[in-house]
Amino acid sequence: MSTIAVIGLGIMGGPMAANLLEAGHDVIGCNRSPHKVQALISRGGRGAETVAEAVAQADVVLTVLPDSPDVEAVVLGAAGVLASARPGTLLIDSSTIRPDVSVRVAGAARAAGVRAVDAPVSGGEAGAIEGTLSIMVGGEVADVAAARPVLEAVGSTIVHVGPAGSGQIVKAANQLIVAGTIQLVAEALVFLEAHGVDTDAAVEVLAGGLAGSRVLDRKSGGMLARQFAPGFRVDLHHKDLGIVTSAAREVGVAIPVGALVAQLMGALRADGHGELDHSALLLLVEQLSGRRRD
Amino acid sequence: MSTIAVIGLGIMGGPMAANLLEAGHDVIGCNRSPHKVQALISRGGRGAETVAEAVAQADVVLTVLPDSPDVEAVVLGAAGVLASARPGTLLIDSSTIRPDVSVRVAGAARAAGVRAVDAPVSGGEAGAIEGTLSIMVGGEVADVAAARPVLEAVGSTIVHVGPAGSGQIVKAANQLIVAGTIQLVAEALVFLEAHGVDTDAAVEVLAGGLAGSRVLDRKSGGMLARQFAPGFRVDLHHKDLGIVTSAAREVGVAIPVGALVAQLMGALRADGHGELDHSALLLLVEQLSGRRRD
Numbered sequence: 001m002s003t004i005a006v007i008g009l010g011i012m013g014g015p016m017a018a019n020l021l022e023a024g025h026d027v028i029g030c031n032r033s034p035h036k037v038q039a040l041i042s043r044g045g046r047g048a049e050t051v052a053e054a055v056a057q058a059d060v061v062l063t064v065l066p067d068s069p070d071v072e073a074v075v076l077g078a079a080g081v082l083a084s085a086r087p088g089t090l091l092i093d094s095s096t097i098r099p100d101v102s103v104r105v106a107g108a109a110r111a112a113g114v115r116a117v118d119a120p121v122s123g124g125e126a127g128a129i130e131g132t133l134s135i136m137v138g139g140e141v142a143d144v145a146a147a148r149p150v151l152e153a154v155g156s157t158i159v160h161v162g163p164a165g166s167g168q169i170v171k172a173a174n175q176l177i178v179a180g181t182i183q184l185v186a187e188a189l190v191f192l193e194a195h196g197v198d199t200d201a202a203v204e205v206l207a208g209g210l211a212g213s214r215v216l217d218r219k220s221g222g223m224l225a226r227q228f229a230p231g232f233r234v235d236l237h238h239k240d241l242g243i244v245t246s247a248a249r250e251v252g253v254a255i256p257v258g259a260l261v262a263q264l265m266g267a268l269r270a271d272g273h274g275e276l277d278h279s280a281l282l283l284l285v286e287q288l289s290g291r292r293r294d
Numbered sequence: 295m296s297t298i299a300v301i302g303l304g305i306m307g308g309p310m311a312a313n314l315l316e317a318g319h320d321v322i323g324c325n326r327s328p329h330k331v332q333a334l335i336s337r338g339g340r341g342a343e344t345v346a347e348a349v350a351q352a353d354v355v356l357t358v359l360p361d362s363p364d365v366e367a368v369v370l371g372a373a374g375v376l377a378s379a380r381p382g383t384l385l386i387d388s389s390t391i392r393p394d395v396s397v398r399v400a401g402a403a404r405a406a407g408v409r410a411v412d413a414p415v416s417g418g419e420a421g422a423i424e425g426t427l428s429i430m431v432g433g434e435v436a437d438v439a440a441a442r443p444v445l446e447a448v449g450s451t452i453v454h455v456g457p458a459g460s461g462q463i464v465k466a467a468n469q470l471i472v473a474g475t476i477q478l479v480a481e482a483l484v485f486l487e488a489h490g491v492d493t494d495a496a497v498e499v500l501a502g503g504l505a506g507s508r509v510l511d512r513k514s515g516g517m518l519a520r521q522f523a524p525g526f527r528v529d530l531h532h533k534d535l536g537i538v539t540s541a542a543r544e545v546g547v548a549i550p551v552g553a554l555v556a557q558l559m560g561a562l563r564a565d566g567h568g569e570l571d572h573s574a575l576l577l578l579v580e581q582l583s584g585r586r587r588d
Contacts, residue, residue, distance in 0.1 A: 099489075122503030134503030136496070157502030161495045169489045170496045173482040177505040180478040180551065181471075187549040188467035191538070194545035195393075195463045201455045202430070202464045208451030209416030209428030211471040213507035244485070251488035254582035255481040257474065260554055288548035 001025050002150060005058035007051055007074055007081070008095070009036035011230070012121065013064030015128040016094070016154045020062075021045050022131075023153035030054040052084040060090045060150055067239055068097040075105050087113040092147050094135075096120045096175070096236075098243050099168040100250075106139065106164035115143040118164060119151060120171035122178075124232050126218075132156040136174070138166035172244035176258040179237055179278065181215040183261050186282040189223055190289055199224055219279040231277035238262075238269045295319050296444060299352035301345055301368055301375070302389070303330035305524070306415065307358030309422040310388070310448045314356075315339050316425075317447035324348040346378040354384045354444055361533055362391040369399050381407040386441050388429075390414045390469070390530075392537050393462040394544075400433065400458035409437040412458060413445060414465035416472075418526050420512075426450040430468070432460035466538035470552040473531055473572065475509040477555050480576040483517055484583055493518055513573040525571035532556075532563045 001024045006017040009031040017040055021027045029040040030048045037047040048054035051074055055061050061081050065071050071093060075081045081091060091114050093105065102118040109116035117139030127133045133155035137144050144160045151158045161170045188211075192202050203220045206212065222228065241262035248255045268276075268284045276283075286292045295318045300311040303325040311334055315321045323334040324342045331341040342348035345368055349355050355375050359365050365387060369375045375385060385408050387399065396412040403410035411433030421427045427449035431438050438454045445452045455464045482505075486496050497514050500506065516522065535556035542549045562570075562578045570577075580586045 122499075122505065124504060127503070134499050136499045157499055159495045159499035159502075160492075161499065162491045166489070166491050169486065169491050170499060173486055173496065174500055174503060174505045176485070177475075177478045177482050177500065177507075177510075181475060181505070181507065183551050184471045184474040184478075187542075187547075187552050188471050191470070191542050191545070191547045191549065192463065192467055194547045195460070195541070197456045197460050197463050198454075201453045202467065205416075205428050205430045205451055205453035205455065205464060206468055206471065208453075209421070209468060210418060210508050210512070211416065211468045211475070213471075213475065213509075214504050215507075216471075218504070247489070248481075248485050251485070252583055253481075253485045253488045253585075254579060255485065256558065256582070257477050257551055257554060258481050260551060264550065285548060288550070289546055291547075 002059040003028065003057055004060045004062055004150065005030065005048070005054035006062045006064065007054065008064040009040060010064065011125050012128045014039070016062070016064060017045065018043055019131040019154045020150070025153065028054045028057060050079065051081060052079045055081050055084040058089065060092060061085065062150070063093045063095055065095040066236065068101040071095050071097050071105060072101060076108055082109060082112040082114055085114050089114050090143065090146050091116040092119050092150060094119050094121050096171050096240055097168060099165040099172065099247055102138065102168045103165040115146065116164065117143050117147050118167040119147060120167050121155060122171065122174050136161050136167040136170035138162055138164050138168065169247065172240065172247050175237065175240040176244045176255065178215060179241055179261045179265055180257055181213050182219060182279050183264060183281050185216055185220055186223065186285045189220065189282060190285045190291065194291065222277070223279050223282045228276040228280040230275070231279070233274065234265060234269050234276050234278050234280060235274035237278040238265045241265050296353045297322065297351055298354045298356055298444065299324065299342070299348035300356045300358065301348065302358040303334060304358065305419050306422045308333070310356070310358060311339065312337055313425040313448045314444070319447065322348045322351060344373065345375060346373045349375050349378040352383065354386060355379065357387045357389055359389040360530065362395040365389050365391050365399060366395060370402055376403060376406040376408055379406070379408050383408050384437065384440050385410040386413050386444060388413050388415050390465050390534055391462060393459040393466065393541055396432065396462045397459040409440065410458065411437050411441050412461040413441060414461050415449060416465065416468050430455050430461040430464035432456055432458050432462065463541065466534065466541050469531065469534040470538045470549065472509060473535055473555045473559055474551055475507050476513060476573050477558060477575050479510055479514055480517065480579045483514065483576060484579045484585065488585070516571070517573050517576045522570040522574040524569070527568065528559060528563050528570055528572055528574060529568035531572040532559045535559050
């Protein structure tokens with residue numbers, strides 16, 4: 001068992017830390033809002049007031065942060081992970097960030113004697129709580145092998161996809177597919193409603209054929225009921241679609257549907273819905289169709 | 295057990311007729327190319343040279359035809375189904391056609407004393423062979439109940455979704471989601487290849503998370519191997535995307551991603567690939583990205 005500093009105890013990091021505790025690890029939590037740290041302590045974990053304090057005691061550092069600048073600040077900053085870690089510490093970054101930042105962080109870590117893997121996750125809050133996340137890992141073979149026992153406490157599908165940054169590339173592809181599938185389901189549901197079809201029956205039969213998807217299974221009920229409590233926020237998916245759009249441009253790959261979905265997610269956010277679940281793309285389809293129920 | 299005339303023994307109708315035989319029905323096949331009828335006879339079925347001859351002996355008529363004009367000709371034509379059917383015959387149309395045509399066919403059937411349901415199917419050639427099709431049924435409750443024992447021989451998910459034409463509405467939504475999901479997977483795979491990621495590992499981890507779908511499970515292997523033997527042809531999916539685009543316009547529903555995917559499928563067809571499997575959308579993404587391997 002390891003001593004693991006978990007930096008970032010939000011919607012994903014909180015339940016991941018709880019599952020690490022559950023698996024028997026010694027977990028030290030660190031978070032901007034201290035009540036999340038208290039929640040971890042009440043489950044048997046430990047707390048630290050600063051990143052430096054948490055990291056100095058740890059064999060493994062797990063960062064679960066919102067965006068690239070957060071990871072840069074927390075890992076590379078003056079009192080950050082690399083400045084405080086003992087030599088040989090393993091840094092696992094489960095944030096979803098720009099692949100080029102991930103590569104840079106891995107390089108800086110190596111220079112500081114810290115081993116680093118990028119290990120973004122998919123599966124949402126439910127997957128984090130259940131410990132069934134799908135985890136796409138980039139890094140050197142030995143470092144990924146060292147991370148695996150830790151990741152097995154939080155995920156059920158853990159796959160090494162390539163060198164540093166590769167996890168972020170696959171996560172970008174994941175976010176492209178997820179946003180696009182939500183938009184397709186939204187278009188289909190509004191279309192079915194407008195035609196007066198029994199939508200529950202329609203979803204059942206769609207789920208049984210080639211149109212079946214985890215998005216349809218997990219999201220269509222909330223979409224039909226217009227319940228958009230997150231889950232995964234529009235703000236964050238908007239950020240992720242910026243990442244995939246840039247990363248596609250960098251290698252000259254055209255993603256026409258991905259780019260359109262990025263525009264639609266941006267429009268939904270601009271319309272004031274950044275705090276809703278990403279399945280709220282349905283509201284945009286309704287608005288474009290003159291069917292908003294407000 | 296019923297005497298069932300099956301009109302149209304193509305990629306879908308052929309295996310569906312075989313499964314009806316297997317279930318113990320008396321099956322009379324009729325097809326433009328007679329060798330398909332011979333194949334049915336060799337499995338224990340019967341053949342008819344004309345629609346009228348097949349229908350005159352049947353309790354149930356199952357039509358599995360490519361497009362709306364084919365159904366209109368075969369059902370409404372001078373020597374067609376309605377002109378030849380005995381009163382009370384049950385017409386099951388498993389073709390994918392325009393919902394308005396389906397409504398018109400059902401009305402004409404009723405006027406001729408024939409009960410009619412629209413019962414388009416999803417699941418592809420594999421689903422037709424295995425008898426595991428997903429079937430979306432539109433029509434009156436009693437007629438759908440009468441059709442169910444027949445449909446159970448060819449499908450595993452059979453759902454009554456509403457009145458006549460509703461099955462076609464749901465099938466249109468199905469085709470929107472399927473084409474869009476293929477395009478998303480195509481964009482993701484070309485993106486991953488361009489970044490040099492291990493695509494087999496990436497597909498495994500994508501399939502385990504919220505990006506998972508039946509399209510990813512069934513189509514990504516062929517797409518990565520550039521094997522595009524149909525399956526379901528681009529020509530037919532192009533036809534179906536015309537149906538969903540029209541049916542969305544009729545009720546004023548905006549389907550921005552569906553409309554874009556319809557354009558992309560049309561472009562793939564215009565580029566001479568109408569005979570390939572619809573998963574060949576990957577070729578278009580490669581072409582748009584300057585990565586076509588030709």
